[in-house]
């Protein structure tokens with residue numbers, strides 16, 4: 172049987188590493204993978220079904236050949252950490268629009284199927300949040316084909332990422348419309364799991380996404396910080412459920428042809444303040460020796476935490492009826508289960524170092 176050849180751009184990141192786990196466990200796939208980093212996928216590098224190149228996708232002359240040699244291109248590479256959007260906006264715009272637009276063009280020219288990873292951030296904020304303040308009005312779940320996009324003013328550079336991702340979606344759609352590109356756009360809603368981001372000072376620098384921020388605080392016994400009170404809400408989605416959906420897209424080319432899918436778990440929606448309390452409780456349960464330890468949760472302003480130009484999404488609940496109907500996909504993992512798996516993996520990865528630096 173011929174294998175399906177996947178070209179995975181950004182295969183060394185959080186989602187990419189979990190996708191590699193799944194596809195390399197199935198002999199019907201071979202992978203051409205590219206990433207600037209291989210730290211999270213070391214265990215796969217000797218796999219004969221993975222042809223990995225370490226480097227920058229956009230300076231590689233061979234990129235057109237990689238696309239040519241594959242059946243499906245999955246484009247995951249991005250700068251997707253909110254602390255960057257208002258601090259290095261030019262690179263965020265380049266990495267999320269200008270550079271990946273070249274991949275869209277190559278896929279259209281070579282008539283290759285493209286599965287592109289966009290973001291739930293394209294929806295921005297709820298329309299009501301600008302009218303009556305956050306959480307002022309009842310909200311409808313965001314729908315792929317009906318909801319409007321509500322982004323803040325240009326000076327609120329937080330929205331550089333959302334805007335770049337939205338423009339790339341429009342480019343992909345236009346290539347589908349005018350040049351027959353076969354594509355699927357995935358809009359992830361806060362996937363969480365092992366190997367998400369980094370712990371500052373250990374395997375990365377800067378401010379990671381919220382799960383890694385809270386894990387750093389728990390492991391090194393510093394306060395968990397709630398940005399602007401932690402009132403904003405997210406629908407956290409277990410990475411295993413997310414990978415199920417992505418496999419559904421890979422395996423159903425006709426049903427997912429030229430579709431945009433929200434992939435998220437509406438049942439796991441909660442506030443960031445509640446997330447902090449849950450993570451503290453689960454961490455103390457999993458690490459009983461920390462049970463009696465004081466773990467503070469404090470408030471911090473967004474300007475102090477992220478700098479000028481940060482604004483937040485107040486609430487984003489995915490309408491997943493399309494993924495349910497076309498992919499027969501249903502997210503199964505509760506927030507507490509997803510957090511337990513994530514916290515356990517961070518304790519395994521960084522626990523010894525934390526105990527060394529922070530003995531009780």
Ligand code: NAD
Nearest residue numbers: 181183184185186206207227228248249251288359361362
């Ligand atoms: P990640 O940062 O963990 O992974 C991105 C990977 O892309 C990294 O390994 C990085 O080294 C690589 N990369 C970036 N630019 C590159 C370049 N020029 N050349 C080579 N490699 C490059 O991010 P992730 O969480 O795995 O997200 C993957 C995709 O999904 C992104 O497009 C992101 O915008 C989107 N997304 C993710 C989430 C989520 O919940 N994790 C949510 C919304 C959208």
Ligand code: UGA
Nearest residue numbers: 251253290291359360361362380381384396397398403443
């Ligand atoms: C994320 C990122 O933009 C992308 O990775 C992705 O496209 C998308 O959303 C997604 O994951 O679906 P966001 O959810 O705002 O954006 O990023 P997080 O860092 O996960 O922050 C979530 C919330 O926690 C925000 O309200 C943030 O202000 C807050 N936060 C973050 C804290 O209260 N404390 C912290 O220490 C860190």
